[in-house]
Amino acid sequence: MTSLSVQNLSKNFGALKVTDDVSLEVASGEIHAVIGPNGAGKTTLIAQLSGQLRSDAGRVLVGGEDISQLSMPDRVGRGLARSFQITCVLPGFTALENVAVAVQARSGSSFRFFGRVAEEEALNAAALRALEEAGLGDRAHVRASSLSHGEHRRLELAIALATEPKVLLLDEPLAGVGGEDAEAFIDRLKRFKGRFTMVLIEHDMEAVFALADRVSVLVYGRIIATGTPEAIRSDPEVRAAYLGEEEEEVA
Numbered sequence: 363m364t365s366l367s368v369q370n371l372s373k374n375f376g377a378l379k380v381t382d383d384v385s386l387e388v389a390s391g392e393i394h395a396v397i398g399p400n401g402a403g404k405t406t407l408i409a410q411l412s413g414q415l416r417s418d419a420g421r422v423l424v425g426g427e428d429i430s431q432l433s434m435p436d437r438v439g440r441g442l443a444r445s446f447q448i449t450c451v452l453p454g455f456t457a458l459e460n461v462a463v464a465v466q467a468r469s470g471s472s473f474r475f476f477g478r479v480a481e482e483e484a485l486n487a488a489a490l491r492a493l494e495e496a497g498l499g500d501r502a503h504v505r506a507s508s509l510s511h512g513e514h515r516r517l518e519l520a521i522a523l524a525t526e527p528k529v530l531l532l533d534e535p536l537a538g539v540g541g542e543d544a545e546a547f548i549d550r551l552k553r554f555k556g557r558f559t560m561v562l563i564e565h566d567m568e569a570v571f572a573l574a575d576r577v578s579v580l581v582y583g584r585i586i587a588t589g590t591p592e593a594i595r596s597d598p599e600v601r602a603a604y605l606g607e608e609e610e611e612v613a
């Protein structure tokens with residue numbers, strides 16, 4: 363399985379240091395959560411990892427290979443997938459079509475071998491598998507525009523799964539998902555544990571403490587602590603900077 367190594371990453375927007383010398387070692391199969399207050403730089407960090415943003419300094423290694431200079435599609439080709447905080451699906455397409463596009467993008471011309479009809483069947487079969495894994499198999503033929511918010515999040519997950527990731531970057535997968543939907547989503551993510559390496563950004567502390575093997579805390583672009591959920595929960599500096607009283611309710 364594939365590990366992720368983040369070495370001294372930095373990104374500035376003008377005079378603002380948004381990520382500042384960030385280093386993380388994420389072991390194969392680990393779920394590593396990155397938490398921190400609004401504006402701490404979490405989404406920027408994910409964008410640097412996925413290749414959406416070029417870093418000003420630092421390196422990203424996947425399975426020991428330096429991918430820092432690769433474009434976003436080339437990083438996807440190396441097994442690095444991102445599930446977006448901002449929905450990136452085509453509303454007029456069905457769930458299946460949306461995922462099939464992702465499968466096709468991943469596979470390039472490899473399905474062409476089969477001929478046109480068989481190619482479409484193979485694409486759809488792979489897309490349906492990803493939808494089922496994301497818990498959306500029974501909504502395959504529904505237009506994305508008719509899906510609920512929670513279903514949208516599952517569709518984004520299916521799109522990421524369809525790229526057969528080795529490392530999956532999840533940017534607030536639970537944003538706007540509440541109640542039972544959130545619980546079901548957490549359960550589903552739990553089932554992926556050990557199958558690929560995950561970096562999870564999430565404000566929902568219940569989800570973070572239920573899923574993460576280790577947690578890093580980002581404050582003003584800097585990692586102030588990394589450790590097990592238990593260690594992070596009881597770290598006085600983390601409590602002062604971020605978790606505070608709110609987290610008491612979760613504990």
Ligand SMILES: Nc1ncnc2c1ncn2[C@@H]1O[C@H](COP(=O)(O)OP(=O)(O)OP(=O)(O)O)[C@@H](O)[C@H]1O
Binds near residue numbers: 399401403
């Ligand atoms: N393209 C950009 N140009 C200028 N400033 C930016 C840009 N993108 C982000 N920022 C700034 O960088 C800082 C960090 O933003 P970022 O979205 O990475 O934080 P975050 O930790 O993900 O926040 P949240 O938890 O609210 O999603 C913020 O002050 C934001 O305004």
